Amino acid sequence: MFRSLSLALALVLTSPPTAAPENATGRVEDLVLPIEDVIGAIESLDGTESEIQEGTQVTVALTSDVLFALDEWQLTAKARQRLGEVAAKVDTESAGGVVKVQGHTDDQGADAYNLTLSRRRAQAVEQAMRGLLSSAGVTLQAQGYGESRPKMPNVVDGKPVAENRAKNRRVEIVYNVRQ
Structure with missing residues (x-):
């Protein structure tokens, strides 16, 4: 779906912060948005x-x-x-x-x-x-x-x-x- 890993990373890093899920453990994985949240609006x-x-x-x-x-x-x-x-x-x-x-x-x-x-x-x-x-x-x-x-x-x-x-x-x- 993404043309490059750097674009996917940029989308995650530039996306507005969201509240941590209830089951968040404080790990880096908890900061990654589900892909559904970043598909649909792609900006260079x-x-x-x-x-x-x-x-x-x-x-x-x-x-x-x-x-x-x-x-x-x-x-x-x-x-x-x-x-x-x-x-x-x-x-x-x-x-x-x-x-x-x-x-x-x-x-x-x-x-x-x-x-x-x-x-x-x-x-x-x-x-x-x-x-x-x-x-x-x-x-x-x-x-x-x-x-x-x-x-x-x-x-x-x-x-x-x-x-x-x-x-x-x-x-x-x-x-x-x-x-």
């Missing part, structure tokens, strides 16, 4: 990518900071490499059909500007993915949402949260897996 060690699977639907989120320069929608060289990895994953796992490319921004700037930026970014990723996917039967569909669907609150207790804003600036690639 550098925070640039996350993957969530709900049923047969997989959402791969790439932060815009990796894909684009500030206020730009042209892909960086690093973005093309990342998108190549995501395309290979879609080729391997996808059931075909519609693959959605969804652009999102944080709350900085005007709503109309953010909506346009998110659409252009989704379209740039869609165009790149077209050239990278080898699967027949996949239709790409780009949509921009601007700041309307944040993953995290942009502002907490009246103060902007830079880490949350960074996670909200993303492009998500959503597809269904084969059963």
Whole structure:
């Protein structure tokens, strides 16, 4: 299930602490979360990518900071490499059909500007993915949402949260897996 032991270890080490089970003996084994608690939400060690699977639907989120320069929608060289990895994953796992490319921004700037930026970014990723996917039967569909669907609150207790804003600036690639 995990692509590497280091990813599994990172998930255990970065997961929030939980109460010890009633039968805990104080051993290291008591600190390890059951695998069910870490499957479903996988985030890379550098925070640039996350993957969530709900049923047969997989959402791969790439932060815009990796894909684009500030206020730009042209892909960086690093973005093309990342998108190549995501395309290979879609080729391997996808059931075909519609693959959605969804652009999102944080709350900085005007709503109309953010909506346009998110659409252009989704379209740039869609165009790149077209050239990278080898699967027949996949239709790409780009949509921009601007700041309307944040993953995290942009502002907490009246103060902007830079880490949350960074996670909200993303492009998500959503597809269904084969059963």
